[in-house]
Every structure is written in structure tokens, then in C-alpha cells.
Amino acid sequence: MSRFIDKKFDLLEEYVPGEQPQDGLYIKLNTNESPYPPSEGVVKAVSESKVRGLNRYNDPDAAKLRKALADLYGVDVSNVFLSNGSDNVLNMTFMAYGFMGAVYPDITYGFYKVLSDLHGVESDVVPLKEDFTVDVEKFKGRDKLVAVVNPNAPTGLALSMDIIEDIVKSNPDGIVLVDEAYADFAGESCYPLIKKYDNLICVGTFSKSRNLAGGRLGFAIADKNLVADLEKIKNSFDPYYMSTLTQVAGIATIEDNDYYMETVKKTNETKAWVTEALTELGFEVIPSKTNFILAKTDKIAGAELYNKLKDKKILVRHFDNDRIKEYNRISIGTDDEMKVLLEVIKEILQ
Numbered sequence: 001m002s003r004f005i006d007k008k009f010d011l012l013e014e015y016v017p018g019e020q021p022q023d024g025l026y027i028k029l030n031t032n033e034s035p036y037p038p039s040e041g042v043v044k045a046v047s048e049s050k051v052r053g054l055n056r057y058n059d060p061d062a063a064k065l066r067k068a069l070a071d072l073y074g075v076d077v078s079n080v081f082l083s084n085g086s087d088n089v090l091n092m093t094f095m096a097y098g099f100m101g102a103v104y105p106d107i108t109y110g111f112y113k114v115l116s117d118l119h120g121v122e123s124d125v126v127p128l129k130e131d132f133t134v135d136v137e138k139f140k141g142r143d144k145l146v147a148v149v150n151p152n153a154p155t156g157l158a159l160s161m162d163i164i165e166d167i168v169k170s171n172p173d174g175i176v177l178v179d180e181a182y183a184d185f186a187g188e189s190c191y192p193l194i195k196k197y198d199n200l201i202c203v204g205t206f207s208k209s210r211n212l213a214g215g216r217l218g219f220a221i222a223d224k225n226l227v228a229d230l231e232k233i234k235n236s237f238d239p240y241y242m243s244t245l246t247q248v249a250g251i252a253t254i255e256d257n258d259y260y261m262e263t264v265k266k267t268n269e270t271k272a273w274v275t276e277a278l279t280e281l282g283f284e285v286i287p288s289k290t291n292f293i294l295a296k297t298d299k300i301a302g303a304e305l306y307n308k309l310k311d312k313k314i315l316v317r318h319f320d321n322d323r324i325k326e327y328n329r330i331s332i333g334t335d336d337e338m339k340v341l342l343e344v345i346k347e348i349l350q
């Protein structure tokens with residue numbers, strides 16, 4: 001860093017994303033992307049004529065995409081906020097409401113801690129229980145910025161919508177952010193609740209269940225006043241937020257919804273047999289509602305398994321956190337990729 005940077009960033013620990021090797025030599029099971037491509041509709045939508053039109057600014061309201069998303073989830077366009085990846089929704093939510101102080105679990109998406117540090121948000125980090133379930137009572141009656149990832153990452157465990165509603169109801173003067181990056185795999189989402197509660201922000205992304213991680217499209221569904229808050233912040237630094245190409249890709253994704261629900265179903269099927277096969281090999285696999293599993297075995301240390309898989313050109317995610325360091329988080333790839341993974345794990349264990 002230079003000697004010019006604001007001192008408040010000196011101690012800031014950046015978010016470190018999973019490795020993204022660009023050489024195509026790895027089986028990539030480390031950042032929970034879909035192994036399946038976007039639909040044909042998306043390929044056609046990002047057309048030569050759209051590229052030729054890039055000399056003009058994009059629609060700053062992304063009105064067509066907003067309408068499509070609103071219709072998909074049965075809400076009004078005023079309830080939809082679009083973002084350049086959902087990480088940015090999280091960022092703006094911390095900018096808008098972090099002054100309340102934040103509450104989130106100790107084992108969850110790493111960005112919550114980074115955003116707290118970035119924006120100087122005082123945080124109450126609540127340990128997950130011994131079995132990695134959320135200690136729900138500690139999220140009730142806080143009236144702060146209460147954040148839960150549901151289903152949680154990297155555990156894969158989900159809270160029921162009744163519990164989510166209890167948390168929302170018990171924080172009437174706080175904001176409840178529910179990060180639903182994996183909700184399509186669980187088949188349940190909090191969108192319906194936004195009609196009843198003015199303090200709930202449901203955050204979604206096209207990066208996982210909609211096969212569009214590189215397109216950077218995230219969103220929030222919330223009460224229209226909360227959407228207006230986020231819009232105000234967004235328009236204060238980047239009104240032309242969502243690129244033309246991302247907008248047309250997003251619209252086509254929604255038009256091809258059936259295709260994505262098929263790839264979600266396929267991923268859940270693959271997850272079921274992989275969970276069984278790993279269990280047979282002596283792994284303890286946390287039952288997952290997402291497109292990844294968290295697994296460990298007493299036959300090999302977590303970090304060692306990670307390294308040996310990497311030597312064999314398979315990338316999984318290992319977290320250097322005492323509570324989960326014996327585990328690896330394994331994204332669910334195609335059946336063929338997972339067969340290779342299992343063969344290699346068998347070899348390593350021998």
C-alpha cells in the first residue's frame with residue numbers, strides 16, 4: 001500500500017475469494033458456481049447488436065429486468081433492487097443501516113466481517129451452536145442490522161421460514177437481512193414476507209442457481225422504502241450500475257426459468273449420491289440444502305485433504321477457522337466431475 005491511503009484502512013482485512021485459476025486445468029469445486037452453462041436464451045440475448053450498441057449508456061433503471069424479476073417473484077417493481085452481484089447489496093445494506101450495529105453468526109459468509117470492518121460497524125458475532133445450527137434466540141429482539149445467510153454457508157443448514165419470520169417480527173426497529181444466495185436449492189425463500197414486514201431485505205443472486213456468476217447480477221427484494229434507501233446510495237456513486245449485457249442476460253435468464261430449475265434439480269440429485277458415497281468412505285457430511293457440502297473425516301486432516309486434492313487438480317474450499325478446519329467445502333459439480341473427485345479421494349485415503 002502507499003503512504004497516502006487513509007489510515008482507517010490500515011488494519012482492514014480484505015475478503016479473499018476462492019481461487020479462480022484461469023488455465024482451465026482444474027476441476028473447480030471451490031466457489032459454488034453452477035457447473036452448467038447459462039441457457040441458450042442468454043447466449044442469444046448477449047448479441048452482436050447489443051455489443052455494437054455499447055457506445056450508448058445502459059438503462060440506469062434496468063426497467064425491463066426489474067419488471068421481469070418482480071413478475072417472477074410476485075412482487076411490485078418498487079420492491080426490486082438490482083445490483084452488480086449480491087455482494088454489493090450486502091455492502092450497501094451495511095452502508096445504510098450499519099450505524100445500528102450488526103449481528104451475525106461466527107461461521108457464515110466471510111463478507112459480513114469484512115463489511116463491518118470496512119464501514120466501522122460494531123458487530124455482535126454470535127457463535128453457531130455445537131451442531132452448527134443458528135442460535136436463533138440471540139438474533140431476536142436486537143433491533144440492529146441482523147444478518148443471516150439462509151441456507152447458511154458454509155454449513156448448508158437452513159432455518160425454516162417460520163423462524164425467519166420470528167426473527168423479523170422480533171426486530172421491528174432493526175433491519176433483518178436474509179442472504180438467500182442458495183435459496184433455490186432449498187426451494188424456499190422469504191420474498192412473500194416482505195409484504196407483511198417493512199424491515200426485511202431478502203437478498204438473491206444469479207451467481208449460483210442461475211449459472212451466471214461471471215455476469216455479476218444480484219438483487220434485493222424488500223419494502224419499497226428500503227429499496228429507495230439502497231437506490232439512493234447506489235445513485236450516489238454509480239447510477240449506470242448494471243451493464244447492458246448483464247441486463248439482457250438477466251432478462252433471458254428469467255425467461256428461461258424452467259431450464260434453471262432443471263439444473264438446480266440436477267445439482268440436488270448429484271448432491272444426494274455424492275453425500276451417500278462420501279459417507280460410505282467414512283466422511284461426516286452435514287446434510288446440505290445448497291449446492292455444496294461441508295465434509296470431514298478422521299482419516300485425514302482437512303488442510304491435508306485440500307492440498308492433496310489440489311495436487312490432483314481438484315479445487316475445493318478449506319477455511320482456516322478453528323471450528324471448521326477439519327472440514328472442506330465441496331461445491332457440487334457435474335456427475336462426471338464428482339465421480340473423479342470420489343476416485344481421487346479413494347486414492348488419497350489408501
Ligand SMILES: *Cc1c(COP(=O)(O)O)cnc(C)c1O
Nearest residue numbers: 085086087109153181205207218
Ligand atoms: C456467493 C455468495 C454471495 C455473492 O454472490 P454474488 O452475487 O456473486 O456477489 C452472497 N452471499 C453468499 C452467502 C454467497 O455464498
